[in-house]
Amino acid sequence: MDLIPAPHHVRSTGHRALGADTRIDAHPGTEDVARWLRTTVGAATGLPLAPGKGNGIVLRVDPSLAPEAYRLVIDDDTVDMAGGSPAGVFWAAQTFRQLLGPDAFRRAPLRPDRQWTVPLTVVEDAPRFAWRGLLLDVARHFMPKDGVLRYLDLLAAHKLNVLHLHLTDDQGWRIEIERYPKLTEVGAWRARSKLGHRASPLWDERPHGGYYTHDDIREIVAYAAERHITVVPEIDLPGHSQAAIAAYPELGNADVVDTASLTVWDTWGINPNVLAPTDTVLAFYENVLTEVLALFPSPFVHIGGDECPKDQWKASPAAQARIAAEGLAGEDELQSWFIRHFDRWLAARGRRLVGWDEILEGGLAEGATVSSWRGYAGGIAAAAAGHDVIMCPEQQVYLDHRQADGPGEPVPIGYVRTLEDVYRFEPVPPQLAGTPAAAHVLGAQANLWTEVTETQQRVDYQAFPRLAAFAETVWSALPAPAERDWAGFERRMTAHYARLGALGVDYRPPGGPRPWQRRPGVLGRPIEGPPPIV
Structure with missing residues (x-):
């Protein structure tokens, strides 16, 4: 069995x-x-x-x-x-x-x-958790619609029930917004792409892009619903927004940056170009989200809220005037002002805001749910304060991170996270276990960012077989991580590899990458030492 x-x-x-x-x-x-x-x-x-x-x-x-x-x-x-x-x-x-x-x-x-x-x-x-998810980053490298439908089938085969689509970022805007056509005419395309980590000297000089039409999204959502999967859209703000600013320069901090000269970003990392805290920007994103809500019935809408540098706001007279007018303590509270605005706006329309754990900075919006990615600490703090949490700590379940040490892994990124490491992931940390706050852990999510996973084969390699282990951690009633039957799971995986092969999944074999799965000469960003548990 x-x-x-x-x-x-x-x-x-x-x-x-x-x-x-x-x-x-x-x-x-x-x-x-x-x-x-x-x-x-x-x-x-x-x-x-x-x-x-x-x-x-x-x-x-x-x-x-x-x-x-x-x-x-x-x-x-x-x-x-x-x-x-x-x-x-x-x-x-x-x-x-x-x-x-x-x-x-x-x-x-x-x-x-x-x-x-x-x-x-x-x-x-019966499942242990209600939220059993996978994030697919289709902004950094676009995944055509058929690939998304295929991943919905793969999620269903593993009894996962949430697909978090990361639809916008500095490197691309991937959803048609009829009111603002330049978001896809301009924002969905970049001239070239960095090959490997941002320190790599290599470039892929081919233009890259793509986006989903309204009908594409309707098809994806309907296909997911038939498989009892909720599609959660993410529209990133106020950071990770250069693609939107390239399309509509008035969205940026034009009083300190020549926003009209910005293009869709072609490399990776944290981008300094963030949204301006203006009424124009608020109205723009309300209009964007109005179309998003019409396409996605999900009760949850993700607005990002992470990695928002404050340098432009510190230098911007307009941003400083907004801080003074709103009686805010500084730039951290200005970010919270953005999040609180859209929390109220979504709640008035019967939806719930989700954001990365940076939304804790400057005060958490009243109805917000936290995606705890920088470790467990943000999720612990949010749950203790009565907020719902999705656990997705980078140190445990970021599937873009490398699966083994050594030179064979293609474009090695981040911490080593083996199949066994993921199998021993525990969504409820000891600080919450056995307390009433543990009920606020809705579940967990594995995140697959695509800066260095530009094809379906590469996505498959990073996702599998680790997504199978993750699926068990969020569905099954497992004992404590150290007590889990790893040998038994390995034995069951022997049959599961045959299922993945029948499905055409280009998974990583137990013995290491096949020759065509390697990417020799493409620089990654390996991090030495074990990941800290925070």
């Missing part, structure tokens, strides 16, 4: 066959799960899985179960998938697919005469 993530309870006693007469009896609310089974499992097995009763698969909602919980019972007569909601039924279907074997993850049957069997099994399962 090499299931990933590991279920809470499972027992197995034998096997039964499936055949052309196996039917799907979809009770009310489970029709989408039935369609998913036909288009994925049906395609891989060649079984028609036609609607009908008897000798088949029963899909049903059982209100006695928690919303995402499920119970999968396979006996000699029936495959019964019950969930506390359609989402629970869908997670049961994902487990059923794993039980069929790796070939069930292909898009067509390998042999028309294959006899398909499943174990006689009882699986009772």
Whole structure:
């Protein structure tokens, strides 16, 4: 029973066959799960899985179960998938697919005469956390729409339920805003890109860019919803904004910088060009977010709030006048003034603001949720103060960081985070464990930034197999990190590598990168020593 993530309870006693007469009896609310089974499992097995009763698969909602919980019972007569909601039924279907074997993850049957069997099994399962996410940074390197849809399938296969799309940054604006067409006409394209870390002397001289139209976003959101995944958009402000300023120079601090000369940034790092604290900027981003809210039904909207240098505000008479007019203590509170404005604006429209843990500086907006990325400290402080938290500490679950030491890793960035390291990640730190504040930890998220992951192959390599380990840490009821069954997880991964291979994932093998996965000569940014836990 090499299931990933590991279920809470499972027992197995034998096997039964499936055949052309196996039917799907979809009770009310489970029709989408039935369609998913036909288009994925049906395609891989060649079984028609036609609607009908008897000798088949029963899909049903059982209100006695928690919303995402499920119970999968396979006996000699029936495959019964019950969930506390359609989402629970869908997670049961994902487990059923794993039980069929790796070939069930292909898009067509390998042999028309294959006899398909499943174990006689009882699986009772439920997720530990409500927020089980992956951030994809499509701003630094654009991922075309089909790649995003593919990653939604990969998230679903691992019972992850949040895709955080980092849509805007200094290096590109990736979402169509009809009211402001220059955001994509200008802001979605850069003339060239730094190859490797920003200290590298190498450049990719090809122009780079792309963006999602409104209809692309609608398709992504609908595709995600069918897989019970919430897509959380991120529109970064007040830092990480040079692409927007390049498109509309009036957004920048024009009293201290020649904003009209700025272009979309072609290198990496923390950019000094930040938004001006003006009514014009507030109105502009309210209009942007109005279109964003119309496209994304997510209750959460991420506004960034991180890595905002204050130098331009310190030098800007307009920014200093705003500080004085608002009675603020300084530039840190000016950043908080930005965040509080959009917290109120989103709350008035029934949405919740999420921001990186820098939004704690200068005072936390009343309804804000914190993405704790600089370690655990920001999340601990926010939870203790009664704010919800998503744990995504850089030292633990930044998947752009290198997977091993030594020269073989492609463009080595950051700390060494092995598969075992990620498997031992614990979203609730000891300071919160057993306290009422622990309830404010909504879950956790693995973040994959794309400065040096410019292709689907590179994204796959950085994400997998570590995303499988992360999925288990946020779904399964695991013991303390030091007590986890790493040997057992490694054994289960043997089967899971075959699933990833069937899905076409260019994962990192246990023995190290394959020859085509290496990037010799492209400078990274390795950090020596173990990551600090903060």
